[in-house]
Amino acid sequence: MVVKAALRSKDFFEYPEFVNFAKNGNGLSALELGCGMPYNLFDLHLKFQYNRLQGVDILENEKAIIDRYRLHNNPGFPRDIYSLKDCYHEYMTYLNINKSEIPKLLDKYDRDFKINTAYDVTKENVRSLGVFDLIFLVDLLHFFPFKESMELIGKIPECLNENGIVVMRVNHEANQSMTDSQISKKIGERAYENRETGGLVYLFDEKGFLEIIKVLEDNGIQRVINPEKYLNRDGVGYEAMAYIGQKIS
Numbered sequence: 145m146v147v148k149a150a151l152r153s154k155d156f157f158e159y160p161e162f163v164n165f166a167k168n169g170n171g172l173s174a175l176e177l178g179c180g181m182p183y184n185l186f187d188l189h190l191k192f193q194y195n196r197l198q199g200v201d202i203l204e205n206e207k208a209i210i211d212r213y214r215l216h217n218n219p220g221f222p223r224d225i226y227s228l229k230d231c232y233h234e235y236m237t238y239l240n241i242n243k244s245e246i247p248k249l250l251d252k253y254d255r256d257f258k259i260n261t262a263y264d265v266t267k268e269n270v271r272s273l274g275v276f277d278l279i280f281l282v283d284l285l286h287f288f289p290f291k292e293s294m295e296l297i298g299k300i301p302e303c304l305n306e307n308g309i310v311v312m313r314v315n316h317e318a319n320q321s322m323t324d325s326q327i328s329k330k331i332g333e334r335a336y337e338n339r340e341t342g343g344l345v346y347l348f349d350e351k352g353f354l355e356i357i358k359v360l361e362d363n364g365i366q367r368v369i370n371p372e373k374y375l376n377r378d379g380v381g382y383e384a385m386a387y388i389g390q391k392i393s
């Protein structure tokens with residue numbers, strides 16, 4: 145597996161293969177399972193002109209997504225943000241999008257985005273969301289025991305259009321932010337319980353990640369980006385692994 149020296153959290157937006165595929169997004173659709181604050185989808189809309197964006201997340205409503213984002217990622221996030229559309233607006237300002245374009249893009253947001261909250265990807269029939277040109281599975285699978293991840297992954301190929309791509313990133317068993325003994329307690333092989341929240345995570349080793357990829361590749365997906373692993377920020381051990389595959393019959 146290729147090793148990358150440093151991790152940018154949205155590294156796949158730097159992959160030429162991804163960017164080449166994504167840059168002509170007009171008329172294309174994308175799904176993000178476990179979208180959280182859907183910056184990946186915002187980027188596809190604003191930078192690549194995708195115009196059917198579907199996100200799903202288990203959190204109960206948009207406010208819960210915003211509160212979670214504020215807590216974990218950006219305590220300085222503005223307080224007067226009440227919906228994901230407000231976040232989208234804020235993001236456009238951050239990207240310095242021309243002010244005269246903003247009303248049109250906000251109108252397009254209403255037409256192009258659909259975010260389903262209180263949606264559990266392990267219980268719902270994800271195929272009923274439709275078929276898409278791009279599916280993001282980014283930092284999601286570690287919430288599930290391996291068997292559940294395998295079941296979910298088995299459903300991905302049928303949710304992709306021909307030539308559609310799946311972009312996947314999983315957390316490595318040596319991910320410091322999840323295995324640090326001050327943050328988590330080890331409760332099993334690659335499984336940790338967060339000391340504060342009691343939340344469980346199931347991290348991946350290389351073998352597990354390749355098994356997940358094999359499920360995709362046994363079902364019509366071909367590698368676009370070979371599996372890569374990313375070093376933790378201090379360069380000791382790995383933080384995550386990533387892969388991109390394309391559906392080609």
Ligand SMILES: C[S@@+](CC[C@H](N)C(=O)[O-])C[C@H]1O[C@@H](n2cnc3c(N)ncnc32)[C@H](O)[C@@H]1O
Pocket residue numbers: 176177178179180181183184200201202203263264265266281282283284287
């Ligand atoms: C670490 S965040 C990643 C967010 C986003 N994919 C990104 O890359 O920025 C994981 C998200 O998965 C959601 N999630 C966890 N379990 C889920 C489930 N069973 N069904 C749907 N979403 C889930 C969490 O609520 C959280 O918003």
